[in-house]
Amino acid sequence: MIRPKILLRLIHINWVLVFHGLDEIVLKTHLFRPIRYLVFLSPTFWLRRGTESRGVRIRRALEDLGPIYVKFGQALSTRKDLLPEDIADELVKLQDKVPPFSSSIARAIIEKELGIPISEAFAEFDDEPLASASVAQVHTAVLNNGEQVIVKVLRPDIEQRIRSDVGLLYELARFAERFWSDARRLRPREVVMEFEKSTLDELDLVREAANAAKLRRNFEHSEMIYVPEVHWPLTRQKVMVMERIKGIPVGNIEQLRAGNADFKLLAERGVEIFFTQVFRDNFFHADMHPGNIFVELPAKYLAVDFGIVGTLSESDQRYLAENFLAFFNRDYRRVAQMHVESGWVPGTTRVEDFESAIRSVCEPIFEKPLKDISFGHLLLRLFQTARRFDMHVQPQLVLLQKTLLNIEGLGRQLYPELDLWQTAKPFLEKWFHERLGPKAKIQKALQQFPELAEQFPEIPALVIKALNDAGHARAQMDQQNRELHLLRKQIERNQNTTLTTILIGAAMIGAAILLQ
Ligand SMILES: Nc1ncnc2c1ncn2[C@@H]1O[C@H](COP(=O)(O)OP(=O)(O)OP(=O)(O)O)[C@@H](O)[C@H]1O
Numbered sequence: 001m002i003r004p005k006i007l008l009r010l011i012h013i014n015w016v017l018v019f020h021g022l023d024e025i026v027l028k029t030h031l032f033r034p035i036r037y038l039v040f041l042s043p044t045f046w047l048r049r050g051t052e053s054r055g056v057r058i059r060r061a062l063e064d065l066g067p068i069y070v071k072f073g074q075a076l077s078t079r080k081d082l083l084p085e086d087i088a089d090e091l092v093k094l095q096d097k098v099p100p101f102s103s104s105i106a107r108a109i110i111e112k113e114l115g116i117p118i119s120e121a122f123a124e125f126d127d128e129p130l131a132s133a134s135v136a137q138v139h140t141a142v143l144n145n146g147e148q149v150i151v152k153v154l155r156p157d158i159e160q161r162i163r164s165d166v167g168l169l170y171e172l173a174r175f176a177e178r179f180w181s182d183a184r185r186l187r188p189r190e191v192v193m194e195f196e197k198s199t200l201d202e203l204d205l206v207r208e209a210a211n212a213a214k215l216r217r218n219f220e221h222s223e224m225i226y227v228p229e230v231h232w233p234l235t236r237q238k239v240m241v242m243e244r245i246k247g248i249p250v251g252n253i254e255q256l257r258a259g260n261a262d263f264k265l266l267a268e269r270g271v272e273i274f275f276t277q278v279f280r281d282n283f284f285h286a287d288m289h290p291g292n293i294f295v296e297l298p299a300k301y302l303a304v305d306f307g308i309v310g311t312l313s314e315s316d317q318r319y320l321a322e323n324f325l326a327f328f329n330r331d332y333r334r335v336a337q338m339h340v341e342s343g344w345v346p347g348t349t350r351v352e353d354f355e356s357a358i359r360s361v362c363e364p365i366f367e368k369p370l371k372d373i374s375f376g377h378l379l380l381r382l383f384q385t386a387r388r389f390d391m392h393v394q395p396q397l398v399l400l401q402k403t404l405l406n407i408e409g410l411g412r413q414l415y416p417e418l419d420l421w422q423t424a425k426p427f428l429e430k431w432f433h434e435r436l437g438p439k440a441k442i443q444k445a446l447q448q449f450p451e452l453a454e455q456f457p458e459i460p461a462l463v464i465k466a467l468n469d470a471g472h473a474r475a476q477m478d479q480q481n482r483e484l485h486l487l488r489k490q491i492e493r494n495q496n497t498t499l500t501t502i503l504i505g506a507a508m509i510g511a512a513i514l515l516q
Helices: 006-017 025-026 030-041 054-063 069-078 083-096 103-114 156-177 181-185 189-201 203-217 253-258 263-281 316-326 332-341 351-365 376-389 397-415 420-434 439-449 449-496 495-514
Strands: 120-124 138-141 147-153 240-241 294-295 300-302
Touching: 006 054, 006 156, 030 439, 054 069, 069 083, 069 156, 103 138, 103 147, 103 263, 103 351, 120 147, 120 181, 138 300, 156 189, 181 203, 189 300, 189 397, 203 263, 253 397, 263 300, 263 397, 263 420, 300 420, 316 397, 316 420, 376 397
Parallel strands: none
Antiparallel strands: 120 138, 138 147, 147 240, 294 300
């Protein structure tokens, strides 16, 4: 049964779609069937404006529907291979062009969070926002020491809006599971849950600042990417102050071309940065849409927006690396075996069945030349197949797969000839060598004896102590021997043989205990 609030929201969505001339969607989608006739009540249905392109209409509809839908549109905008170009081009504009909220509200939030007036915190504060995105708004400012910074402020009431939109998404997921058998396999409710978690995580700017700081440390002296520095004294849950970077937005190909950017190097570095983050640092920026990436000519990236990051466990890393290598050798049996052996799919799975399912999904992909194969797409198909065999795909792997699609989309937009496999292969091989080579095996063995490994630094001290103890024991034994000798003399003198035996025995036992 649809709850009244949700029904109202559905009517709202329906209205927004019609308002923006997207009534085809309303009329075609099963979901809106109960309320589809409302379309005819809309004046816009009869007075078709018809002047704007479909891309503009979709973008406007998403903006009107709120931040969650804006984020959805952003995710789609990097997928020129999936979306018609005119729509993708329009969705790119979603990034910085969400209508801003008033600067007086921004000032009030900042002052409340910092507990001091703006004039005390900053030498200058620009009321005109630099960017206004779905979750936050960004202003430029100058610190009292003259440093140029950006001030990121969360949108007012963003949390309630997200919660209510996510509520609706849950409802849609529930419908989908009930009425659409294919959807059940995709576990839409879990997908929404993950989305909710990652979106709500974005609402803590201290957490984002900590992510930025960690990424900055990981690429401290890198030629490939620069991460701006957080200004911690003025950073709170709803306000983050960070060094201002100036670069060319990566989506602005014309400007990059005019500045003689090295497109090939940029595309390769994009892939290299990603694989470094995944396999070396185990910490990756997972919101790589073009609005968050800038370029310093000729080929250095500048990154912002660290709200969503991903990490992988060692077994996830291994899963990825082994699968990629097996895939590219077209060793589907190995892929299937690995899934069964590692317990990713139930032990009862027939390897042959799984192998043939993977083969039928992958062979068409490998029809293309290696350089045109999308890793992200390949992973996606693997997950889809594995799901059919009851594999529970870990959310962090899904996040990684989405990021990979973004990186590939970006790389190919910059340099269509990009050979992903050639760029990625050395990383996977190096990872294998480091993790599974002889040196790694020794390290692993040591890891299995943590107490022993822990005591290694103390071993010299322990040896000295043991020698000291032994020396002490020897001195005591000498003393004991001397006493024994005296005793023996005395016994001889007393000529009491029984007593002699008992005493010698006792003394020898005492000496033995001491020596030990
Ligand atoms: N350090 C910075 N220096 C210069 N510009 C910045 C900086 N940080 C953010 N910006 C600008 O502000 C925009 C929005 O910032 P950010 O992406 O962090 O906000 P957001 O609300 O998380 O947006 P979204 O999640 O929609 O990408 C960026 O696209 C960029 O144009």
